[in-house]
Amino acid sequence: MKDLLRYDRMxxxxxxxxxxxxxxxxxxxxxxxxxxxxxxxxxxxPGAELPDYLGKQFPEDMxxxxxxxxxxxxxxxxxxxxxxxxxxxxxxxxxxFGSITGFADPSVxxxxxxxxxxxxxxxxxxxxxxxxxxxxxxxxxxxxxxEVVALDAFRKx
Numbered sequence: 147m148k149d150l151l152r153y154d155r156m157x158x159x160x161x162x163x164x165x166x167x168x169x170x171x172x173x174x175x176x177x178x179x180x181x182x183x184x185x186x187x188x189x190x191x192p193g194a195e196l197p198d199y200l201g202k203q204f205p206e207d208m209x210x211x212x213x214x215x216x217x218x219x220x221x222x223x224x225x226x227x228x229x230x231x232x233x234x235x236x237x238x239x240x241x242x243f244g245s246i247t248g249f250a251d252p253s254v255x256x257x258x259x260x261x262x263x264x265x266x267x268x269x270x271x272x273x274x275x276x277x278x279x280x281x282x283x284x285x286x287x288x289x290x291x292x293e294v295v296a297l298d299a300f301r302k303x
Contacts, residue, residue: 158260158261161258161260162243162244162246162260164249164258165185165243165246165249165258166221166223166226166243168183168249168251169183169212169219169221169226170221172212172219173219173220173221173226177212177213179253180253181251181253181254182211182212182213182214182251182252182253183211183212183213183249183250183251184209184210184211184248184249184250184251184252185209185210185211185212185241185246185248185249186207186208186209186246186247186248186249187207187208187210187241187242187245187246187247188206188207188245188247189201189204189205189206189207189208189245190205190206191242191244191245192242193224193225193240193242193244193245194239194240194241194242194245195227195238195239195240196208196237196239196240197232197237197239200232200237200239207247209248210228210230210239210241212228215230215231216228216229216230217229217230217236218238224242224243224244225240225241225242225243226240226241226243227239227240227241228241246260247259247260247261248260
């Protein structure tokens with residue numbers, strides 16, 4: 147039977163909310179204790195913004211680290227922006243939450259993996275009416291779904 151409710155999308159949306167909340171807390175209060183974040187995202191995802199030379203260096207995926215040297219972290223509903231230092235030069239990057247494929251906080255052995263979504267909506271949108279030029283581009287095919295992973299392995303005992 148086909149999953150018409152798309153539980154897989156609901157779970158990913160909820161877990162992206164965890165990432166959003168962690169970043170929002172860091173934006174308002176800084177990173178507590180030894181917490182730090184590794185965030186991997188698709189650099190070509192719609193809405194991802196980074197300098198051209200970084201896009202050439204990381205044509206598909208890029209991992210950023212938010213630990214000691216990051217500035218002006220701003221978190222919105224569908225994306226976050228932060229200034230990081232690359233080769234001693236501050237650069238502003240914008241990362242849509244839908245582009246994130248990995249999030250980790252090694253200080254507490256917590257990690258999440260995601261499928262990069264072709265859109266930022268939590269559920270598939272109904273087809274739009276109107277001329278073809280106004281329709282959304284066809285999403286790239288998704289890789290086969292992975293196995294279910296229990297989060298117990300990442301929890302402190």
